Amino acid sequence: MMTHTPTAPLVSVIIPVGDRQTPLAELFAEYRRGLELLGAPYELIFVMDGPQPAYESALLHLATDGVPITVVSLSRRFGEATALMIGFEQAAGGVIVSLPAYLQIEGGEIAKLVSALGSADIAVGYREPRAGGWFEALRRAAFHRLLQFVTRLQFRDLGCNARAFKRKILDEIHLYGDQDRFLPVLAERHGFRVAEVAVRQAKDQLSPWSYTPRSYMRGFLDIFTVFFLVRFTKRPLRFFGMVGVVTLSIGLLELLYLVFDRIAFHSPLADRPALLLASLFIVLGVQIFALGLLGELIIFTHAGGSKDYQVDRVVHYPGVSTDREDSPVSIDSTTISRYPHRQVHR
Amino acid sequence: MRPSVGVPATPKLSVIVPFFNEEDSIDLMHAAIVRAVEPLQIAFEMVFVDDGSRDGTAARGEEIARRDPRVRFVKFRRNYGQTAAMAAGIDHAQGEILVTMDGDLQNDPADIEHFLAKMGEGYDLVVGWRHKRQDKLVSRKIPSKIANWLIGRVTGVPITDNGCSLKAFRGALIKNIPLYSEMHRFIPAMASMAGPRIAEIKVRHHARQFGKSKYGLSRVYKVLLDLMVIKTVASFTSRPLLWFSLLCIPLTLIGSTALLAGLLTGARHGQISLPLAGSGLIFLMAAVTLMASGTLGELVYKLGDVRPDQFARLSKRTSAGGRST
Numbered sequence: 001m002m003t004h005t006p007t008a009p010l011v012s013v014i015i016p017v018g019d020r021q022t023p024l025a026e027l028f029a030e031y032r033r034g035l036e037l038l039g040a041p042y043e044l045i046f047v048m049d050g051p052q053p054a055y056e057s058a059l060l061h062l063a064t065d066g067v068p069i070t071v072v073s074l075s076r077r078f079g080e081a082t083a084l085m086i087g088f089e090q091a092a093g094g095v096i097v098s099l100p101a102y103l104q105i106e107g108g109e110i111a112k113l114v115s116a117l118g119s120a121d122i123a124v125g126y127r128e129p130r131a132g133g134w135f136e137a138l139r140r141a142a143f144h145r146l147l148q149f150v151t152r153l154q155f156r157d158l159g160c161n162a163r164a165f166k167r168k169i170l171d172e173i174h175l176y177g178d179q180d181r182f183l184p185v186l187a188e189r190h191g192f193r194v195a196e197v198a199v200r201q202a203k204d205q206l207s208p209w210s211y212t213p214r215s216y217m218r219g220f221l222d223i224f225t226v227f228f229l230v231r232f233t234k235r236p237l238r239f240f241g242m243v244g245v246v247t248l249s250i251g252l253l254e255l256l257y258l259v260f261d262r263i264a265f266h267s268p269l270a271d272r273p274a275l276l277l278a279s280l281f282i283v284l285g286v287q288i289f290a291l292g293l294l295g296e297l298i299i300f301t302h303a304g305g306s307k308d309y310q311v312d313r314v315v316h317y318p319g320v321s322t323d324r325e326d327s328p329v330s331i332d333s334t335t336i337s338r339y340p341h342r343q344v345h346r
Numbered sequence: 347m348r349p350s351v352g353v354p355a356t357p358k359l360s361v362i363v364p365f366f367n368e369e370d371s372i373d374l375m376h377a378a379i380v381r382a383v384e385p386l387q388i389a390f391e392m393v394f395v396d397d398g399s400r401d402g403t404a405a406r407g408e409e410i411a412r413r414d415p416r417v418r419f420v421k422f423r424r425n426y427g428q429t430a431a432m433a434a435g436i437d438h439a440q441g442e443i444l445v446t447m448d449g450d451l452q453n454d455p456a457d458i459e460h461f462l463a464k465m466g467e468g469y470d471l472v473v474g475w476r477h478k479r480q481d482k483l484v485s486r487k488i489p490s491k492i493a494n495w496l497i498g499r500v501t502g503v504p505i506t507d508n509g510c511s512l513k514a515f516r517g518a519l520i521k522n523i524p525l526y527s528e529m530h531r532f533i534p535a536m537a538s539m540a541g542p543r544i545a546e547i548k549v550r551h552h553a554r555q556f557g558k559s560k561y562g563l564s565r566v567y568k569v570l571l572d573l574m575v576i577k578t579v580a581s582f583t584s585r586p587l588l589w590f591s592l593l594c595i596p597l598t599l600i601g602s603t604a605l606l607a608g609l610l611t612g613a614r615h616g617q618i619s620l621p622l623a624g625s626g627l628i629f630l631m632a633a634v635t636l637m638a639s640g641t642l643g644e645l646v647y648k649l650g651d652v653r654p655d656q657f658a659r660l661s662k663r664t665s666a667g668g669r670s671t
Contacts, residue, residue: 191398191423234526241571272621279604279625283632286597290590290639293578297643300524300579301650308526309430314438315411315419 011035011042011114012093016083016180017101018049024058027103030202032067034107038114040095043068047087050077080161081175081183088170096170098180100161109199113164120195122165124184126157127201143219150227153188156196172310178218182226189230191310234299234308240292248285254278357416359383359390360441360517361458364431365449369402375449376410376417382455386462392417393435394449398425432511432533433525441517448511454550461514461547470519470542473505473534474512476551493569500573501535501580505546508534512549516542524652531569535576582647590640594633601629 013035021027035042044067046059051073059071070090074083084098095114105125116123130137140159148154158181165187173186188194232239255278262269269275361379365372376392383390394417396404404421411419420434432446443465447453457474464472490509498504508531515537523536534544581589605626612618 191426235571237571237575238568241574269622271619275621276624276628279628283597283628286593286632287635287639290593290636293574294639294643294646296575297579297582298646298650299526300575301647301652309426309434310423311434312421312423315408315421316415316417317412318415 009040009095010093011038011040011095011097012045012091013042013097013099014045014047014084014087014091015099015101016047016049016080016087017052017055018077018080018083020100020102021055022102024055024062027101028062028064030103030107031099031110032065032107034110037108037111040114043070043091043093045070045072045087045090046101047083048073049080049083050074079177079180081177081180084180085170085175091167094167095164096167097164098161103202104160105162105199106202110162110164112197112199113162116195116197117164117166119193121192122163122169122184122187123195123197124155124157125160125162125199126155126196127160128198129201130157131201143223146223147185147226150223151185151189151230153185155184158182158184160199162199178222179225181222185226185230191312236295236299237289237292240288240295244285244287244289244292246285247281247288251278251281251283251285254281357389357391357441358443359388359458359462360393360435360439360444361390361455362393362395362432362435362439362444362446363449364395364397364428364435365399365403365407366397366425366428366431367399367401367403368449369399369406371449371451372403372406372410374451375455376414378451379455379458380414382458386459388462390416391439391441393439394419395431395435395438396421397427397431398422429525429529436515436517436520436525439517443514444517444520445514446511452552453510453512454552457512457547457549458514460549461512464545464547465514465516467545468543469545470516471534471537471544472514473507473544473546474510474549475505475507475546476510477506477548478551489566493566497532497535497569497573500577501532501538503535503538503544505534505544508532510549510551529572529576532572532576535580539580578643582643587640587644590636590643594636594640597629597633597636601626601631601633604629 013031015031031044046069048056048071056071056073059069062069072086072090074086078086087098088096095117097110097114099110105127109125113123113125140157144155144158147158161180163183165183169183169187169190169192172190173183175183175186179186184194228239254274258269258272258275258278261267361383363375363379365375368375372394376394379392392414394407394410396407396419407417407419407421411417418438420438422431422434435446436444443462445458445461447455453474461472461474490507494506494508497508513533515533519537519542520533523533523539525533525536529536538544578589603626604622608619608621608623608626611622
């Protein structure tokens with residue numbers, strides 16, 4: 001049924017199924033149309049993020065036409081990123097494609113994403129042209145601006161869940177909760193090559209999804225999390241120290257002013273509530289600083305296990321004859337196992 | 347260059363050089379190291395680390411590794427900074443003695459000979475000292491003087507020039523010291539947890555030939571914080587809790603004085619001074635939470651990978667003879 005060259009690697013398509021869904025038959029037909037264009041064998045992995053009996057039984061009755069489908073159900077809602085990781089455990093392909101359970105992009109665009117992997121490790125779609133009103137556009141711009149400010153990385157559309165990536169990405173990056181949105185950010189931080197690919201938005205994408213205040217709140221918290229993940233996980237004192245020092249200085253300055261006032265103008269120190277404020281600031285500063293030091297202690301005691309760097313490759317041609325230049329002897333297995341994704345060049 | 351020469355299983359010496367955008371220097375560096383070490387008649391290897399350069403450094407490094415079997419070329423996926431590059435070099439090196447140096451030709455490989463001689467005298471760690479430093483006075487030399495003095499005071503390891511990359515280590519020692527995030531400046535201080543025998547020798551220093559310097563004044567804040575960190579982790583390896591308890595003493599003193607003063611004014615005027623007594627209580631509370639943090643710290647330390655006796659055991663192997671300078 002599928003037309004593909006026998007050497008083409010398997011593509012695993014992971015579809016986390018959350019609240020937002022397109023009727024299964026329609027979704028399957030659209031994705032299938034796109035996946036056939038790949039010219040490679042593929043499998044579909046549906047991950048039910050929370051119990052969805054109706055959807056599951058629809059999957060059971062789906063006429064798959066020979067396409068291998070795996071269904072994983074989670075007992076409760078764990079978040080899309082967790083669902084993605086669970087799906088990844090089931091995936092056998094060398095190339096992973098993650099797609100939303102609702103039609104976000106046209107099925108035909110999937111091939112574009114996969115072919116972009118030739119020169120990149122992860123390809124993320126950005127929808128262009130974009131549907132939606134001015135308010136939506138503003139909201140998106142604000143989100144990406146804030147993210148850019150925080151991570152110093154520029155992305156066009158992190159809301160687009162259609163992504164293709166090599167297996168090693170999720171081997172190395174562990175996502176949880178709703179972090180899937182930030183996968184490109186984290187991948188970039190891990191030194192992977194990230195490509196952005198323009199994709200056409202599905203014409204019949206459900207008319208604007210309504211965003212609740214709660215989802216705004218969550219988005220904001222997510223940015224905060226990524227901020228820490230990206231900038232300060234290795235050096236907590238850089239952050240806590242800064243906050244602590246600023247708080248401490250405010251307190252000390254205020255105290256200094258009060259003491260000066262006492263000596264120069266004889267305004268009695270004991271009657272001034274400002275003294276309380278000053279000592280609160282000082283104490284708070286010291287405690288925040290101590291928290292940072294504790295964080296550093298945690299990092300230090302675990303530094304042996306986590307490496308600060310990712311090796312792309314090691315080139316070494318031990319003792320070989322002069323004329324044969326392309327016979328690198330592989331590095332001994334003990335060193336290799338420490339960097340599982342390293343490849344010996346050529 | 348004799349490409350037919352193989353590398354023995356454990357070379358005596360590993361020369362570790364991190365490169366970041368040094369396409370002009372890498373070939374010269376390789377040649378200079380070979381020229382300096384080959385006459386010494388010892389088995390050696392070179393570990394070149396490309397710290398995610400965006401110029402031709404990687405291509406040239408690979409080319410060198412192809413030509414010379416003694417070169418191990420480690421390429422990073424992206425730029426991770428000098429400490430990470432040094433750490434990677436140390437991880438991949440297999441020599442008994444490791445020598446680290448900068449890839450920008452500011453260090454002279456001809457000095458390696460002196461380092462080996464000094465290591466032969468029984469030292470575990472030999473640090474270079476650029477005594478005729480070829481740098482700008484105000485922006486480079488003076489801040490580094492102050493920093494070195496401060497580092498010496500805080501860590502108790504007085505080293506004239508912490509910024510000099512040219513250093514020699516006993517491999518077994520340095521491989522057990524956690525190195526991360528810009529800690530390369532403090533390798534001697536970090537290593538001092540193991541109580542090594544440290545020597546200092548003068549090295550030549552050349553002005554930069556290519557590229558431009560990658561540092562500025564902005565690192566003062568980071569150096570100060572890193573110093574705090576080293577003080578903390580180092581004191582935790584010897585006497586857990588002590589460092590936090592020391593911080594508690596001034597807080598307790600201030601707190602109890604203020605509380606007492608507040609109560610005394612109460613005795614004299616019939617009404618307790620709330621701001622004074624309150625401040626006293628706040629400070630005392632802080633002392634208690636700080637103590638609690640110290641206890642937490644000890645817990646963290648107990649659960650971590652760093653064994654309290656790990657460093658003691660490293661220093662146990664230190665041979666006798668010589669005086670650290």
